[in-house]
Amino acid sequence: MGFFQMxxxxxxxxxxxxxIYALIALGYTMVYGIMRLINFAHGDVYxxxxxxxxxxxxxxxxxxxxxxxxxxLLTSLLGMIIERAAYRPLWNAPRLTMLITAIGVSLFLENLxxxxxxxxxxxxxxxxxxxxxxxxxxxxxxxxxxxxFWGVTAVLTFGLQFFVQNTxxxxxxxxxxxxxxxxxxxxxDVGQTVSLTFAVGSFLAGAAGVLIGTVYQIDPLMxxxxxxxxxxxxxxxxxxxxxxxxxxxxxxxxxxSLVSWAGFSNYRDAVAFIILILILLVxxxxxxxxxxxxxx
Amino acid sequence: xxxxxxxxxxxxxxxxxxxxxxxxxxxxxMVVVWGxxxxxxxxxxxxxxxxQTLVIMGINVIxxxxxxxxxxxxxxxxxxxxxxMGLGCYFAAILTxxxxxxxxxxxxxxxLVAGLGGLVIGLPTLRLRGDYLAIATLGFGEIxxxxxxxxxxxxxxxxxxxxxxxxxxxxxxxxxxxxxIIWHLVDSSHGRALQAIRENEIAAEAVGVATTRHKVTxxxxxxxxAGIAGGLYGFYNYAFQPSSFDxxxxxxxxxxxxxxxxxxxxxxxxxxxxxxxxxxALQSYPYIQNVIFALLLILMMLFRRQGLLGRYEFHxxxxxxxLRREEKGGHSDGARS
Amino acid sequence: MEPVxxxxxxxxxxxxxxxxxxxxxxxxxxxxxxxIGPNGAGxxxxxxxxxxxxxxxxxxxxxxxxxxxxxxxxxxxxxIARTFQNIRLFGQLTVLENxxxxxxxxxxYGWFDAMxxxxxYWRTEAAMEEEAIAxxxxxxxxxxxxxxxxxxxxxxQRLLEIARALAVHPKLLLLDEPAAGMNAQESADLxxxxxxVAHDFDLAVLLIEHDMSVVMNLCxxxxxxxxxxxxxxxxxEEIRQNxxxxxxxxxxxxxxxxxDH
Numbered sequence: 001m002g003f004f005q006m007x008x009x010x011x012x013x014x015x016x017x018x019x020i021y022a023l024i025a026l027g028y029t030m031v032y033g034i035m036r037l038i039n040f041a042h043g044d045v046y047x048x049x050x051x052x053x054x055x056x057x058x059x060x061x062x063x064x065x066x067x068x069x070x071x072x073l074l075t076s077l078l079g080m081i082i083e084r085a086a087y088r089p090l091w092n093a094p095r096l097t098m099l100i101t102a103i104g105v106s107l108f109l110e111n112l113x114x115x116x117x118x119x120x121x122x123x124x125x126x127x128x129x130x131x132x133x134x135x136x137x138x139x140x141x142x143x144x145x146x147x148x149f150w151g152v153t154a155v156l157t158f159g160l161q162f163f164v165q166n167t168x169x170x171x172x173x174x175x176x177x178x179x180x181x182x183x184x185x186x187x188x189d190v191g192q193t194v195s196l197t198f199a200v201g202s203f204l205a206g207a208a209g210v211l212i213g214t215v216y217q218i219d220p221l222m223x224x225x226x227x228x229x230x231x232x233x234x235x236x237x238x239x240x241x242x243x244x245x246x247x248x249x250x251x252x253x254x255x256x257s258l259v260s261w262a263g264f265s266n267y268r269d270a271v272a273f274i275i276l277i278l279i280l281l282v283x284x285x286x287x288x289x290x291x292x293x294x295x296x
Numbered sequence: 297x298x299x300x301x302x303x304x305x306x307x308x309x310x311x312x313x314x315x316x317x318x319x320x321x322x323x324x325x326m327v328v329v330w331g332x333x334x335x336x337x338x339x340x341x342x343x344x345x346x347x348q349t350l351v352i353m354g355i356n357v358i359x360x361x362x363x364x365x366x367x368x369x370x371x372x373x374x375x376x377x378x379x380x381m382g383l384g385c386y387f388a389a390i391l392t393x394x395x396x397x398x399x400x401x402x403x404x405x406x407x408l409v410a411g412l413g414g415l416v417i418g419l420p421t422l423r424l425r426g427d428y429l430a431i432a433t434l435g436f437g438e439i440x441x442x443x444x445x446x447x448x449x450x451x452x453x454x455x456x457x458x459x460x461x462x463x464x465x466x467x468x469x470x471x472x473x474x475x476x477i478i479w480h481l482v483d484s485s486h487g488r489a490l491q492a493i494r495e496n497e498i499a500a501e502a503v504g505v506a507t508t509r510h511k512v513t514x515x516x517x518x519x520x521x522a523g524i525a526g527g528l529y530g531f532y533n534y535a536f537q538p539s540s541f542d543x544x545x546x547x548x549x550x551x552x553x554x555x556x557x558x559x560x561x562x563x564x565x566x567x568x569x570x571x572x573x574x575x576x577a578l579q580s581y582p583y584i585q586n587v588i589f590a591l592l593l594i595l596m597m598l599f600r601r602q603g604l605l606g607r608y609e610f611h612x613x614x615x616x617x618x619l620r621r622e623e624k625g626g627h628s629d630g631a632r633s
Numbered sequence: 634m635e636p637v638x639x640x641x642x643x644x645x646x647x648x649x650x651x652x653x654x655x656x657x658x659x660x661x662x663x664x665x666x667x668x669i670g671p672n673g674a675g676x677x678x679x680x681x682x683x684x685x686x687x688x689x690x691x692x693x694x695x696x697x698x699x700x701x702x703x704x705x706x707x708x709x710x711x712x713i714a715r716t717f718q719n720i721r722l723f724g725q726l727t728v729l730e731n732x733x734x735x736x737x738x739x740x741x742y743g744w745f746d747a748m749x750x751x752x753x754y755w756r757t758e759a760a761m762e763e764e765a766i767a768x769x770x771x772x773x774x775x776x777x778x779x780x781x782x783x784x785x786x787x788x789x790q791r792l793l794e795i796a797r798a799l800a801v802h803p804k805l806l807l808l809d810e811p812a813a814g815m816n817a818q819e820s821a822d823l824x825x826x827x828x829x830v831a832h833d834f835d836l837a838v839l840l841i842e843h844d845m846s847v848v849m850n851l852c853x854x855x856x857x858x859x860x861x862x863x864x865x866x867x868x869x870e871e872i873r874q875n876x877x878x879x880x881x882x883x884x885x886x887x888x889x890x891x892x893d894h
Contacts, residue, residue, distance in 0.1 A: 086598070090598070093597075095427065098597075099373065100554055100593065100597055101594055101597040103375075103547055104591075104594035107547060107586065107593070108590035110586075111583055111586035115583045115587055228434070228438075231431065266445065267446065269438070270438065270439045272435075274439065276435045277420075277421075277436065280424055281421075477749075480749070481744070485734075485737050485740040486737075486740075486744055488730055491734075492726070492734045492737075495722075495723035495726060496724075498686075499721035499722070500734070501704075501706050501709075502714075503709055503714070503737070503797060503801055504706050504735065504737060504738025504801055505706055505737055506704075
């Protein structure tokens with residue numbers, strides 16, 4: 001393979017990883033947009049999604065599409081429960097309190113799953129998806145799995161964009177995100193809207209979890225790093241901005257892939273945090289955000 | 297303005313009469329605690345496990361009190377305290393174990409490097425709003441961890457195995473010193489300025505508090521003591537790895553502070569002691585223990601946000617009224633925006 | 634003698650919006666000056682410009698004859714103190730601590746004095762506390778010295794904001810609606826208090842206030858602001874009769890309010 005083919009290969013690999021980051025980042029960005037909360041537990045919702053998919057396919061022998069959809073529904077239920085039980089009672093509390101609670105929920109889910117399913121890594125059953133490798137452009141490869149990643153991410157992203165722009169619930173979300181007091185004065189049920197936001201965000205994270213399970217091993221701590229990185233992706237794109245999260249996720253996936261290719265694979269995990277610190281210093285509102293100053 | 301004060305329950309009087317008696321009794325009490333433990337563990341009454349637990353308690357007290365200065369007193373949420381601890385540990389090991397300097401020099405050197413780390417990390421990030429600061433400090437911690445992992449001189453992912461140079465005496469007295477210094481700091485004009493930043497940054501700036509400089513200074517001091525704790529940790533445990541200082545460890549330190557009560561120095565001590573004791577008691581069930589601590593953290597936030605002690609300071613005078621020093625603001629429910 | 638504060642053709646723009654345009658304003662030493670105008674006229678924005686929270690887009694601000702280029706806390710240390718329209722006390726700290734914090738800009742001991750409790754620490758703390766108590770006594774707050782600031786009644790919180798501002802050792806005091814939420818008696822007492830305090834502490838005062846009785850009784854000169862521009866200025870009698878002020882901007886309600894006094 002020539003340099004150019006290898007570059008295309010790396011970009012394709014990065015696209016698949018970036019798609020996963022994008023799906024998780026969407027949930028972060030929506031929740032932050034509406035509640036100004038970094039929902040640390042979001043990466044663990046993704047982990048729970050991966051385990052739902054595992055048990056449905058490996059133990060109950062469900063076909064993959066059914067397992068995918070069922071896992072997404074289960075994680076959205078989990079997201080709603082987390083919001084109701086842990087965050088809603090703290091609406092009027094200082095933000096620090098809710099942030100610490102989010103850390104607590106994250107640690108709780110991780111350790112609960114270690115107790116419930118053991119810390120050992122697992123693999124989805126072989127043959128859960130048909131395997132096929134495509135080749136083009138003089139040796140550049142991608143698999144049916146990659147196509148699935150791209151397809152699911154594209155469908156969900158555009159579906160979400162349509163939902164937020166064109167449905168009543170989506171408009172309510174935008175209204176609450178813009179100004180929750182005003183939205184509530186206009187008759188929008190803020191509680192229900194927040195609940196829905198968590199449901200939708202967790203739905204997407206659940207999809208990401210099941211997708212990743214078809215390729216990599218899963219374990220109860222698998223959500224930590226992708227969760228943090230997806231948050232970075234959300235900040236990169238401009239937190240609260242839906243297309244920003246997708247672009248941020250894809251950029252992060254590509255940069256990681258290129259850094260590994262350049263021979264710094266040991267520093268791969270540091271890339272996201274370096275990007276985070278640079279963006280916070282240079283342009284805290286992210287690529288697509290606008291700046292605002294605190295009122296005195 | 298020279299009218300006779302009607303009722304001033306304040307410090308004018310105590311300033312004149314610095315409580316030598318109280319200080320004497322406190323020192324005596326601490327010598328007794330140190331001596332009893334020292335004697336019992338030397339004579340084998342306390343087994344190694346209990347002695348170890350007491351040493352870890354002391355290290356955790358330093359970590360909790362130093363994080364409390366940054367997060368509880370100054371109101372800056374930091375999720376990378378273990379990174380400062382790691383800096384102290386690595387550089388203490390480099391200075392002592394690799395370069396052959398005496399242990400105390402290495403320990404202080406490690407603390408200074410950690411403080412320098414606080415300056416380097418704090419200067420750019422402390423301008424950020426609360427939750428962005430949290431995530432930025434977390435990011436710095438992870439970057440450092442990855443750097444250690446790839447740095448062969450300090451053992452890469454395997455880490456280092458320095459000799460056991462720290463012991464109960466070192467840890468106990470350094471913990472006492474750390475608590476005393478940070479307590480004094482909080483109870484001074486500088487400490488009040490830090491609390492003002494937590495309460496209302498805009499008003500603090502408007503009455504002449506250089507908010508950024510104060511935040512960075514609190515950061516440096518907190519990082520310095522975390523570095524000292526890190527050095528003690530490395531030289532007590534025989535071994536440490538990059539993963540000893542990851543953000544899960546930072547979360548654990550935060551748990552100590554939150555459970556004890558954000559802003560209360562004595563609360564942090566109680567938090568560190570209680571949590572370390574519980575961890576030791578549950579150490580055969582490490583995962584269940586973690587589930588319990590996570591639940592405790594959530595329940596604490598939901599039902600007793602102020603922590604075990606709130607901002608209330610526990611003082612010996614509550615047991616021995618003869619030691620009265622000064623009354624502070626009293627109870628509070630920890631609510632603020 | 635040069636004025637304490639001088640604004641010359643000062644403007645500030647937020648995005649496309651000109652919040653303050655070409656404002657000229659002077660406060661002489663020991664002068665009590667009022668700044669009035671409808672909501673959104675840019676009064677608080679002018680305070681934020683004077684205290685260095687905002688940088689002006691155009692124009693110059695001079696304090697004691699020298700151009701002002703310093704961060705907010707430096708300006709406070711140089712003697713510009715303010716209160717806030719929406720009270721900003723250090724709620725969980727005690728009343729005494731609130732005042733002590735405002736003296737921090739002049740504190741004479743360092744971080745190491747604090748950590749090691751040197752004699753200098755004890756001396757300074759004692760002196761600061763004595764001064765703070767004296768200040769609180771002046772505002773009738775000394776019995777609340779050890780109470781949490783947020784537990785004070787509303788009117789006392791406003792007083793504490795002023796006491797805290799005085800602890801900065803100001804030469805220029807900016808008061809943002811100090812009488813808001815006070816009844817007639819409390820407002821009248823406040824006028825008296827501000828007058829004596831300004832005299833005793835040798836202060837120039839710039840005051841934003843909606844309560845016309847306070848402004849008319851207290852101020853020697855008044856600036857009227859509308860849409861970010863000064864539309865009138867002069868002594869209270871003139872402002873009271875200025876048809877431009879009454880008609881174009883203050884409206885009938887204010888006419889009534891002015892007639893009442």
